Amino acid sequence: MANPTSRLTAALDRAAEGGRITPEEALELYRDAPLHALGQAADAVRRRRYAGRENLATYIIERNINYTNVCVTACKFCAFYAPPKSEAGWERDLEEILRRCGETVELGGTQIMFQGGHHPDHGVEYYERMFSEIKKAYPELVIHSLGASEVAHMSKVSEVSPEEAVRRIHEAGLDSFAGAGAELLPERPRKAIAPLKESGERWLEIMEIAHNLGVESTTTMLMGTGETNAERIEHLRMIRDVQDRTGGFRAFIPYTYQPENNALKGRTQATSLEYLRLIALARIFLDNVAHIQGSWLTTGKELGQLTLHYGADDLGSVMLEENVVSSAGAKHRSNLPELIELIRGSDRVPAQRNTTYEILRVHDDPAHDPVDEKVVSHLSSTVDSGEGIRKRRSLKVLPTAG
Template sequence: MTANREIDSILQRGADGGRITPEEALLLYTEAPFHALGEAADTVRRRRYPDGIVTYLIDRNINYTNVCVTACKFCAFFRAPKHKEGWSHPTEEILRRCGEAVELGATQVMLQGGHHPDFGVEYYEELFSSVKQAFPQLAIHSIGPSEILHMAKVSGVSIEDAILRIKAAGLDSIAGAGAEMLPERPRKAIAPLKESGARWLEVMAVAHRNGLSSTATMMMGTGETNAERIEHIRMIRDVQDLAVSRGYQDVPVEESHAVGGFRAFIPWTYQPENNHLKGRTQATTMEYLRFIAVSRLFFDNVAHLQASWLTTGKDIGQLSLHMGVDDLGSIMLEENVISSAGARHRSNLHELISMIRTADRIPAWRDTWYRHLAVHRTPADDPTDDRVVSHFSSIAIPGGGRKQLPLVEAS
C-alpha cells in the first residue's frame, strides 16, 4: 500500500468511528493532507453531534493563592513562599467573586492556585463547603491531580481519602490542570518538581472510580516531539478505556452526551512571556490545528473536544470548529494564570455566539456536564446581557459588584 493509500485508509477508518493506533495517529499528524485531515475529524463531529450544535460556558477562574513550591518553568503566575509578591485570598473574597459570577450567569466556578506549603485537605474542605453553602447552584469544577497530591501530602492522607473528603465538601468535577505534557522526558524538562505523568493519571483514575468526572488537557510547544504529543493522548485514552469499560458516570446517561471519566480534551499552546522558558519553543498554528483534528480521530472514547481560543486567538478558535471541535469552552469572566504569560485574547458573550454562528454552527449555552441550558437557533434567541465579558482582573462587573477585600499576605 502506498503512503497516500495508507493515509486515506486510516482517515476513513477514523471518520467511521474505528480506532486508530498511536503510530497511525503520528502518521496522520505529520503527513496527512490538511484539508483531508480536517474533513475526517469533522465527520466524526457530525456523526456525534448531527444537530450542528457547538457549546460554550459561562464561568469564572478564581485563584485563591499564587504561592507555590513546585516552580514550573513555564509558569509566570507563581511566587515562591515568603516572596513579597505572594498572596492568598480570604474565603470572603472568593465568595465575593463567586457572587459576581452568579450575577453574570455563571453556572461553574474554577478554583485554582499554587501548591501552597500550608494548604492541606482541610483548607479545600473549608473552601468548597463555603462556596457550596453560599452558592449551591454553582458547579465547582476545580483543582487538578497535582493539587490533590499536594494536599494529600500536606495532610498525611491517601489520594483516595483526599478525593472523598473534597468531594463530600462540594467538589463536583476535577479540572485537567497540571497535565502539561505527560510523557516523562518533556515533563521533567519543564516541571522537574511536579509528579510524573503516570501519577497524574493515577489520581484521575481514582477520581473517576469515586464518581468524579474530569477534563484532560495538554500544553503544546515547550520542546516536545511530535511522537511525545501523540504519546500524551495515548496515555489519556488508555485511562479513559478503563472508565468506559467499568461504566463510570457522574450524571444520568440520558441527561448528558458524556459518560464518566474524561468528558472533554482541551489542548492549548504554551505562552512565552515572563517565565523561565522564555518562548524558546512554541507550537505553530498549523501544528495546533492538525493536532486538534488528530485528537478528534484518536479519542473514540472521549465525548467532547474543546478549542483554546484564549491561547490561540479567536480566529483560530473559530477555524478549529471545522477540525472536529464541538465546544469553545468558557467566556472566562476572570483568568489570571495564562494571561500572566502573555495570553491576552478576550471575548464576550455576543462575540462567542457570533463566532459559532458564522462558522455555520448552532450556538448553545451548556453547563459543566454539557447539558444544554439554552440553544440560540436564531439571533432572536440570543441573550442580551452586555456585561458578560472576559476579564484579566479581580473585578468581573465594571465598578465592582461588591467591596473588594484586601489580600492576605503570604505566610
C-alpha cells in the first residue's frame, strides 16, 4: 500500500494533468497536502483550462440591490433579515429599484443581482413585474439574481411548481441564477444554520430544473459556521454530481461567514488558510465547473489576491451596493482602480468580463487604466438611505405558518 505522501503526490499529479480525483482523495488532500503543493496543482489545473489566456484574471462591475429585509426563514448566520411582523422590516419600491439600475448603467455596470428576504407576500408575480420593468427600462442590464431558495419560496406563495416559477421569471427577464441560498448543502450543517430552508438536495433539484430549462447559474458555499472538513468536501461532491448531469453551473464561489449581529455570534469561523485550501481544492475537484471566484469581499483584499495563485481565475466584482454580509461585519471596500491593481499585483492581467465570462476589455497597459474612483464598492447602502423604502407598518404582512 502506498504511503500517505506518495498517495497525495499521485493525486495532485493526476489532477494537474487533467484527471479526476475522488471525494476520498479530495478530503485527504484538503486535510493533509502541503499548502504550496496544493496551490501549485490548482494553478496547473487553471493554466491548462485557460491555455492561451492563463495570464488573465477577471472582474465584473455589478450592483446587488436589496429589495426587502422581511424574511420567514430566520437563518442563524444572517444579520440582515427582519421577521415579518417586526417594525424593522422594510421593502424597496420599484421606482427606487429602477433608479439604482439606471445609476449602475451610468457607472459602467453590466449586471444586477437581487438579494432579499423570503417575504411572505412575494410570489412569482412580484418577481415577474420587477424583472419585466427592469428589462423594459434597461435592456442592456443582465439580471443575475436569486437562487433555488427563492424559487422554492415563491412557488409556495403562488401555489405553482418550481418549473412554472422558473419559466415565468425567466420569460419576464431573469437571465441566470446567482446560486443564492446554497449555504451548506449537507444535511447536518444545513439544519444547524438554516432549519427553515429547503434541504440541500431540494436546492440542487431546483437548480437542475433551472438548468434543464436553459437557465444557468453559479453556485456558492458558506464556510465557517461549524461544518466539518468532510462536510465541505461533501458540499463539493453534491455540486459536481449535478454538474455532471446538467453543465449549468458557470462558477463556484466560496465565501466566509461573518460573525457580527447574528445568532451564531461568531462561535466558529474559517481561517484564511482553510479558505485558501478550499479554493485550491475546489479548482482541483470541480473539474466540470469552468470558473472559481475568490471572495475579497468577505476575506479581505490581500487574501482575495492570493486566491489567484491557488486556482481562482476571477476576483468577483466592484459591487456598487451590498448590505447582507456587510450587516454581519464584512467591512472590506474597493474601487475600480484598486481592484485592477490587486489583480495586476498578482502578476495577472486584469480583464473586465460580463455575466457569461466573456471578456469586455483587457487592461494590458497601466497607462490606460480607468481612473474613475466613482466606480466604488458600497457606493450606496439600503440600510443607510431611506429612499424608496416602505416600512413594515405600511405593508400587508401575511401570518407565518406554524
